[in-house]
Amino acid sequence: MxxxxxxxxxxxxxxxxxxxxxxxxxxxxxxxxxxxxxxxxxxxxxxxxxxxxxxxxRDPMLGRVTFGALVERWQQSQAWAGLKPSTAARYATVLRVHVLPRWEKVQLSRITRADADAWVVELSRGRRSPATVGKVYGVWRQALNHAVYLGWLPVNPAAGVPMPRVREREQLYLSPEEVWTLAGAVPPRYRAMILTAAFAGLRFGELAGLRRRNVNLLAGRLTVAESLSQVDRRAAEWTTPKNGKARTVDLPAFLREELTRHWERYTEGGTGPDGVVFTGARGALLDRHNFTRRDFRPAVRRALSAEKHRLRFHDLRHTCAAILIELGTHPKLIADTLGHSSIQITMDRYGHLLERPRAEMLARLDARMLEVERRCGAEAAAPAN
Structure with missing residues (x-):
């Protein structure tokens, strides 16, 4: 009152x-x-x-709270605790390196839409890519969202500010022949991992976190229930898959055979249910940075043509989608295999690859209709008894 x-x-x-x-x-x-x-x-x-x-x-004094105090409260909140460890570590780095040096001592009430727009311009100067600008600005905007949630701000001054356009990175796809060549160029212990990425669509973290209990070679399927998330260069955390849901992937016979040979030969990760299927040479959990630098990139340069030398491990997942589309697989089944939360994500990301199957479908339809036309014409021309 x-x-x-x-x-x-x-x-x-x-x-x-x-x-x-x-x-x-x-x-x-x-x-x-x-x-x-x-x-x-x-x-x-x-x-x-x-x-x-x-x-x-609202308490008018809340506007005097500094952005630094807001970040402290955000990092102590359930919203922060609900982040995956790797995401929280990335946000903390962005805050420490990019955001707090500029905004830590600024009062929330003094941050305006004009300031937000000007900071986008400031971030865009120098050598920062549009993608980096978007990531840095996105963390700042999320922190201010928490201020709105707490009632410290009536609206988020960073919301709705136009961002520099991110140029889509051209996706690389390998042919099945190129996948086999690459699988033969990596150290033998990683051969089955390359093939599983390219023909079953698992992400690197899902492969690094795959346990024996989640692989049923007799039934020919594996369950993606966990992922090994790299928090920093010194630590990794077991987390759920990217969309938070487990999924089951059916394995073709050739991949079951490859995994069976791998299963029997490489046991450093343990042979019990909790044993890790893909590990480093001494049974250590896979480190993405080390694997990429020491094993994957050298193999790519040895096995593939020059235009494919910028291939990333994640492009093997794109390759899986491209191969499934070429085989005429229904998009819903592709979405289920890749673990997309909706078929719309699959269509947005890989819809352009459907042009060839669509052209082949039209060609088959034309051929079928010509056959029907010839048969119907022949029946019409036949004399009546």
């Missing part, structure tokens, strides 16, 4: 409105605001009472 009272001792023409709010810790605080005219004081009181009824009344 807000109250108005005159302040005759200080200034007979001043009117004071007192009202209760919650501070950043949820504690009840009394705030005051003074006016020269009684009518203005009454108008402000009505506004305060209306906002209190709607639940939108």
């Amino acid at each position: 807000a109250h108005i009272r005159g302040v005759p001792k200080e200034d007979p023409s001043r009117w004071e409105v007192r009202y209760d709010v919650r501070d950043e810790y949820g504690r009840r605080r009394q705030r005051t605001k003074t006016f020269r005219r009684e009518g203005d004081a009454k108008k402000f009181r009505r506004k305060v009472e209306h906002e209190a009824d709607l639940g939108t009344l």
Whole structure:
């Protein structure tokens, strides 16, 4: 409830409105605001009472909270705790390197839409790519979203600001023959891993986190239930797959044979149910950086033509999608195999690859209709008995 009272001792023409709010810790605080005219004081009181009824009344002192204090509260919140360890580590690095040096001591109430727009321009200067600008700005925007959630800001000043256009990286696809050549160029212990990535569509973290209990070679299927997430160069965490859901992938006979040979030969990761299928030479968990630098990139340069030398491990997953599309696989089955949360993601990412199957479908339809036309024409021309 807000109250108005005159302040005759200080200034007979001043009117004071007192009202209760919650501070950043949820504690009840009394705030005051003074006016020269009684009518203005009454108008402000009505506004305060209306906002209190709607639940939108904010403590004006919250605007003095600095961005640095907001980040501390964000990192102690459930929203932060719900991030995957690798995501939280990446956000923390972005905050430390890019965001806090610019915004740590700035009061939230002083951050404007114009500031946000200007910072995009500032970030875009120098050698930062549009993708990097988007990632840095995105972390800053999420922190300010938390300020809105806490009631420290009425709206997010960083929302809706246009970002520099990210140029889509051209995806690379290997032919099945190129996949086999690459699988033969890596150290033998990684041969089955290359083939599983390219023909079953598993991500690197899903392969590195694949346990024996989740592979059923007799039934010819594996379950992607865990992923090994690289938090930093020193630590890794077991997490759920990317969209948070397990999925089952059917294995063709040739891949079952490859995995069987790998299973029997490489046992450093353990032979029990918790044993890890793909490990380093001494049974250590796979480190993506080391594997890429020491084994994958040298093999790519040895096995593939020069235009494919920029191939990433993740491009093997794209290769899986391309091969399935070429075989005429239904997009829903492709989405299930790759673990996409919706078929729309599959279509958005790989829809352009459907042009060839569509042309082949039209050619088959034309051939079928010509056959029908010839048969129907022959029947029409046949003499009646």
